[in-house]
Amino acid sequence: MPYEPPTHSVERSLRATLGARTVVGVDEVGRGAWAGPVTVCAAVTGLRRPPEGLTDSKLISVKRRTALARVLVGWVTSYALGHASPEEIDRLGMTASLRLAAVRALEALPVRPDAVILDGKHDYLGGPWRVRTVIKGDQSCVAVAAASVIAKVHRDGMMAEIGAGHARFCFADNAGYPSPVHRAALEELGPTPHHRLSWSYLDALPRWQHLKKVRIPDGGGEQLGLEF
Incomplete structure (x- = not known):
C-alpha cells in the first residue's frame, strides 16, 4: 500500500520555534x-x-524491517533503548511504565535533547523535557519512524530469546501479543515469569485467576494486591 515517506518538518519547526x-x-x-x-x-x-x-x-514486512533496522542503527546520529519489565508494569501501571522506559532511553543518550517528538496524542513523558506529541508520528516524522523500527526489531529479538525457554508460547512469532497459540498455551500451562499478571487476559482463564494482580491506590502511591 502506498504511503507518504516521513519528513523532517516537525524537527525543523522545533528548531525554528524553540x-x-x-x-x-x-x-x-x-x-x-x-x-x-x-x-x-x-x-x-x-x-x-x-x-x-x-x-x-x-507497515513494513518482518524481513524488510529487520534489514532496515540494521541500516538505521548505523545511520542515526545516536539512539538508546529503555525498558519497563512486566513486574514494573504490574506495579506501576502502563502510563507510568511508559514514562519509566522513555526516561531510561533518554538518559542513556550521549547528548541531552532540547526537544522530544513523542508518537501519539498523549504526553506520557512530561517535564523536564519539552515534548511535542504527533499523532501517527511514526509515519510522518523521520526521527520517530526510526525509533519505531529500532524499538520493534530489538523487542522482537528479546522476545524470541525469551521464547527459547517457553516454546509452547511461540514468542518468536507473536512477540508476547495475543494470539490463538498464545492463549492456548496460557490455558494449559498458565503464565510464565515474563507475563503481566495485572492484564485482563487472566479474567478468561479460571484456572489461573488466582494469580491476577491489581494495583490498589493507598494515598501515597500505588501498591499491588492479590485479586481472589
Whole structure:
C-alpha cells in the first residue's frame, strides 16, 4: 500500500520555534502485549535524508524491517533503548511504565535533547523535557519512524530469546501479543515469569485467576494486591 515517506518538518519547526538543536524522536512497542517488557527507543537523526522505505514499523514486512533496522542503527546520529519489565508494569501501571522506559532511553543518550517528538496524542513523558506529541508520528516524522523500527526489531529479538525457554508460547512469532497459540498455551500451562499478571487476559482463564494482580491506590502511591 502506498504511503507518504516521513519528513523532517516537525524537527525543523522545533528548531525554528524553540531553538532546539538536538531533537529526538521517541516511540514505544509492547504496550498491548500480554508478556514481555514495554520498550521505548529514543533516536536522534539530524536532518539527513532517511534510508529508503523508512516508515512506521507496523507497515513494513518482518524481513524488510529487520534489514532496515540494521541500516538505521548505523545511520542515526545516536539512539538508546529503555525498558519497563512486566513486574514494573504490574506495579506501576502502563502510563507510568511508559514514562519509566522513555526516561531510561533518554538518559542513556550521549547528548541531552532540547526537544522530544513523542508518537501519539498523549504526553506520557512530561517535564523536564519539552515534548511535542504527533499523532501517527511514526509515519510522518523521520526521527520517530526510526525509533519505531529500532524499538520493534530489538523487542522482537528479546522476545524470541525469551521464547527459547517457553516454546509452547511461540514468542518468536507473536512477540508476547495475543494470539490463538498464545492463549492456548496460557490455558494449559498458565503464565510464565515474563507475563503481566495485572492484564485482563487472566479474567478468561479460571484456572489461573488466582494469580491476577491489581494495583490498589493507598494515598501515597500505588501498591499491588492479590485479586481472589
